[in-house]
Amino acid sequence: MWLKETNREERKTLFAAFVGYGVDAFDYMIYTFMIPTFILVWGMSKAEAGYIATGALISSALGGWLAGILADKYGRVRILQLTVLWFSLFTFLSGFTQSPEQLFITRMLQGLGFGGEWSVGSVLIAEMIRARHRGKAVGLVQSSWAVGWGISAIAFWAVYALVDQQYAWRVLFWLGALPALFILYIRRNISEPEVYRETKAKLARTGESNSFMLIFKPGVLGITVMASLLATGMQGAYYSVTTWLPTYLKMERNLSVLNTSGYLMVLIAGSFAGYLTSAWLSDRLGRRRCFMLFAVSAAVLVTCYTQLPITDAAMMVLGFPLGFFLSGIFSGMGAYLTELFPSHIRGSGQGFCYNFGRAVGAVFPAMIGHMSSSMPLGTAIGYLAAGAYSLVVIACLLLPETQGRELNNDPQTADPLAMPAGRGQIAEQ
Numbered sequence: 001m002w003l004k005e006t007n008r009e010e011r012k013t014l015f016a017a018f019v020g021y022g023v024d025a026f027d028y029m030i031y032t033f034m035i036p037t038f039i040l041v042w043g044m045s046k047a048e049a050g051y052i053a054t055g056a057l058i059s060s061a062l063g064g065w066l067a068g069i070l071a072d073k074y075g076r077v078r079i080l081q082l083t084v085l086w087f088s089l090f091t092f093l094s095g096f097t098q099s100p101e102q103l104f105i106t107r108m109l110q111g112l113g114f115g116g117e118w119s120v121g122s123v124l125i126a127e128m129i130r131a132r133h134r135g136k137a138v139g140l141v142q143s144s145w146a147v148g149w150g151i152s153a154i155a156f157w158a159v160y161a162l163v164d165q166q167y168a169w170r171v172l173f174w175l176g177a178l179p180a181l182f183i184l185y186i187r188r189n190i191s192e193p194e195v196y197r198e199t200k201a202k203l204a205r206t207g208e209s210n211s212f213m214l215i216f217k218p219g220v221l222g223i224t225v226m227a228s229l230l231a232t233g234m235q236g237a238y239y240s241v242t243t244w245l246p247t248y249l250k251m252e253r254n255l256s257v258l259n260t261s262g263y264l265m266v267l268i269a270g271s272f273a274g275y276l277t278s279a280w281l282s283d284r285l286g287r288r289r290c291f292m293l294f295a296v297s298a299a300v301l302v303t304c305y306t307q308l309p310i311t312d313a314a315m316m317v318l319g320f321p322l323g324f325f326l327s328g329i330f331s332g333m334g335a336y337l338t339e340l341f342p343s344h345i346r347g348s349g350q351g352f353c354y355n356f357g358r359a360v361g362a363v364f365p366a367m368i369g370h371m372s373s374s375m376p377l378g379t380a381i382g383y384l385a386a387g388a389y390s391l392v393v394i395a396c397l398l399l400p401e402t403q404g405r406e407l408n409n410d411p412q413t414a415d416p417l418a419m420p421a422g423r424g425q426i427a428e429q
Contacts, residue, residue, distance in 0.1 A: 002133050010129055010137075012189045016182075017125040017141045020084055023179040024117050025148025026155075027091045028056070030176075031107065033156040034169045038100070041166050048100045054362060056107040057239075060115030061359035067116030068123070068351015069212045072344065076124040077190050081183045083120060087113030091176025095169075115358070119351040122334030127193035127346070131406050132283065134338070139279020139331030146272035146327065153264060195407050199343040212348040215341070223340050224353060226399050230291070231357025233391030234333065236364040237295075238326055240384045241302055243365040248377045253310060263319050270320035274328025282332035286403040287339075288396040294329035295392040301325055302385045306378035329392075339402035364388065 003011070031053065038044040063083070071079045090110035097103040122138055129137040155175065160168045202208075215224045274294075282290045301321055304310075310318070333354065341349035364384050371380035 002136055005133065006129070006137075009191070013125055013128045014137055014141065016080075016186055016190050017121040018144045019182060020080065020117050020121050020179075021141055022144035022148035022151070023084070023182070024087070024114050025145040026152045027087055027110065027176050027179075028114055029149045029152040030156065030172050031056075033152065034172065037165050037169050038103075041169075042100060044100045048104075052100065052104050052107050054366075055104055056111035056114070057362045058359060059108045059111030061355040061362070062115065063112030064115035064119040064355035064358065065351045066112070068119045068347040068349070068355075071120045071123060071347035071351070072212075075192050076120055076127070076196060076347070077186060077192055080117065080120045080124060080190075081186050083113045083116035084183055084186070085113075085180055086110075087117065088177055088180040089113075092174055094176070095171070095173030115355055116351075118334075119354065120347065123338055123347050123350055124190075124193065126335050126338035127195050127343070127407060131404050134335045135282035135287065135332050135403070136279045138334035138338075139275055139282060142279070142331045142334065143272050143275030146268050146275060146323075149271070150265070150268045153261070153268070157261070195343050203344060208344070212345070212352075214345045215349045215352060220341070220345070220349070223399070224349060226395050227337060227340055227349070227353040228356040229391055230395035230399065231333070231354045232360045233295070233357070233388045233395060234291075234329055235357045235361030236391070237298065237302075237361075237385045237388035238330075239361050240364045240368055240381060240388065241322075241326060244368050244377065244381050245302075245305060248306065248381060249310070249315065252377060263316055266316060266319040267323040270323025271327035272323075273320075274324035274326075275331050277324070278328035278331035282335065283403065286401050287332045287336040288399065288401050290332050291329060291336075291396050292393050294325050295389040295396075297321075298325035298329060299386050299389040303382055306382045336402060339405045339407070340399070343407060361388075 003014075006014070035044075035049045038049065039046070067079055067083055070082075087110050090106050090113065094103060094106040094110065097106055121141065125141055126134055126138050155172060159171050162168075163171055214220065278290055278294060281293070285293070301318070305318065305322070334350075337350040337353055338346060368377070368380045368384050371383070
């Protein structure tokens, strides 16, 4: 119902960000469905499949960082269009590859745009939407990941039903060119947020800098460090569980439900519900309380998966809360990072912190693989996930609450860590 309180420009921006991130999800997740085909058609090893996925993940971290810097310098809308064009192009080119090595290159390049789209889109929507609905708006955009994931699953089943698998994977990659048409909508309907335009005008008058390095200056460095640890905890736990839990349940618990489309749809439905619920709670309870609630709940759930006896029936039931808490914790992240940094370095700060967490989080699955050589795989997953979620709680306790903060165009900021944390107390000065 809160959407009724938004104006036409806010709704257009919300739609653009929702579609953009949903397309991100489609392009990223479609590869995970095609891995068995590559193993069969190319004789690709599981290790090579993992290298391709990790390469795309690491390049997406770099892309998000760079896109944030460019968005501060050249505008949110312009760089958003560039990121959509970039990942559409290289997803399309992936359909022409002839070997794992070629696919590795195109997926690495695609990752640059994939990571950049989230960094720019989340800043754009957070700056455009008024403070009281910012958490819900950014969370709604985040929920489009589940939508794009679901569409990729449906497209996979449909295309593979109509086309021989040696060509079907190419068709799915070629569909990645379609989002490029979305740029026309962005150009015609989306304008730069007022706070960004005012900030650029003020910087032009005063000659002040909006260099990326300002996120490491005294007064901002504390926020940058703790926000990076928050993002690391969230993503490290997510990658640990989503990468290894299916293998653990299938290979060590011998559960067959993981092979069913029904389980996948339950997991996606749980993710979608988690995104929306967490978005609402983020505005209701505050950013930090919501993060800690979902971190503790997810840790308990992962412990149940890895330490307690689970049947196929229980697995199906628990698929919903697994998706709910693992994904839902991310809903408030875009709004929170936007509120932590002043406008002139907001893209740089958000892009760096979130993608620092993505890059370090990508190491967690490898750590689990290494640990599993000396302990049960389930124990390794539990240790790493618990450690990552503990990092989320610690970072939340040390960061300020920003719920209800109004964004302005003043490029000066005090150190929020030196101020008392509380609702709406921390304002850009």
